[in-house]
């Protein structure tokens with residue numbers, strides 16, 4: 001897929017509609033920001049390059065028409081697409097229908113949405129091409145290595161969001177670099193000089209988390225002998241990284257929602273809340289959307305967190321990054337273990353390329369680090385753990401009825417096929433000599 005194109009800001013107080021629009025637009029390779037209120041939308045407009053605004057008209061508080069006026073005044077280059085449920089009764093729609101703006105009436109189909117978006121974007125005076133990519137990630141960016149398309153896309157996204165304070169949800173499997181991405185956003189952005197505070201919500205006992213995050217005043221609870229700031233106050237002006245957000249208990253979820261809505265934090269036991277300027281980045285390796293659907297995570301909080309969504313792709317989907325990563329780890333640990341001239345054999349690289357890496361980059365890094373310790377001048381197959389060399393075939397239920405000999409035969413044939421029928425290579429992987437292999441093949 002090509003690098004993501006235009007930045008589209010979607011504004012709607014209906015979370016389901018926001019999600020629907022985001023999914024559709026993301027699938028067309030646009031980059032979306034979501035806002036559930038006009039004030040949130042204005043925050044994003046002030047800090048990010050937006051190429052198209054899609055907004056609902058009826059919203060509690062300040063309505064969509066006000067937002068449109070604001071954009072016309074402050075960002076006349078941004079085209080506006082209005083989504084409306086009541087075309088006949090809404091007075092504002094007349095203005096829309098007069099041709100001043102594009103509009104789309106609910107319910108609409110995917111195709112109608114795409115068509116309307118493409119049409120509106122034609123009115124945009126600034127194209128992303130004209131702005132040109134700024135990342136120039138090359139092979140390394142804020143401590144992250146890669147050159148695959150997936151990696152480049154991720155870096156491109158980081159570049160787009162780093163200078164604003166929009167809330168970000170990072171999702172990805174364990175060991176895919178979620179924390180590195182969060183740090184990159186902070187340290188590459190405008191507020192890098194301010195604090196970055198990482199909080200692992202899963203590692204702090206549930207009953208303490210709220211006080212740790214928001215602080216408490218003296219006497220707030222038994223044992224609160226003095227007033228203490230929380231992580232939020234400590235990170236003011238900068239970024240708070242809420243790792244493993246899926247584990248946050250209900251009381252913390254409720255308080256977080258309030259912070260996101262009101263942009264203020266109230267210490268436990270305090271009378272008054274205090275305004276705070278902070279970027280919130282949350283991360284999880286669980287499917288938060290599913291959790292929200294099932295009711296184990298607050299839906300409204302999920303949407304508030306997911307203003308910008310970044311997915312860290314698993315290593316098996318960007319295998320072309322493996323050699324580069326390995327080279328970097330060898331350089332890094334080679335220095336650390338005083339082995340600056342260490343090399344790695346082609347076979348060893350091939351093995352690393354074949355593995356499916358359920359533990360992702362962390363697993364790769366550990367494997368390479370261990371191999372460096374074990375090796376002398378060059379990293380060879382023998383320096384890798386057995387589970388890499390002899391991966392357990394994943395049994396399906398049919399296999400469970402087969403005799404061992406048959407499974408063995410199938411496995412040997414699979415290994416042979418994987419090395420282009422080269423018996424020496426197959427014997428090496430199976431760790432049997434060639435003669436035994438020949439016998440078994442018989």
Ligand SMILES: Nc1ncnc2c1ncn2[C@@H]1O[C@H](COP(=O)(O)OP(=O)(O)OP(=O)(O)O)[C@@H](O)[C@H]1O
Nearest residue numbers: 143144145173174175176177178179180285361362
């Ligand atoms: N692109 C990369 N280049 C080099 N090293 C990386 C890259 N991505 C991740 N790593 C390394 O992989 C390890 C895991 O990264 P990180 O802790 O950011 O992952 P995570 O997604 O937060 O994992 P978890 O879900 O287990 O918390 C770290 O040691 C990190 O330095």
Ligand SMILES: [Mg+2]
Nearest residue numbers: 175178179243
């Ligand atoms: Mg992590």
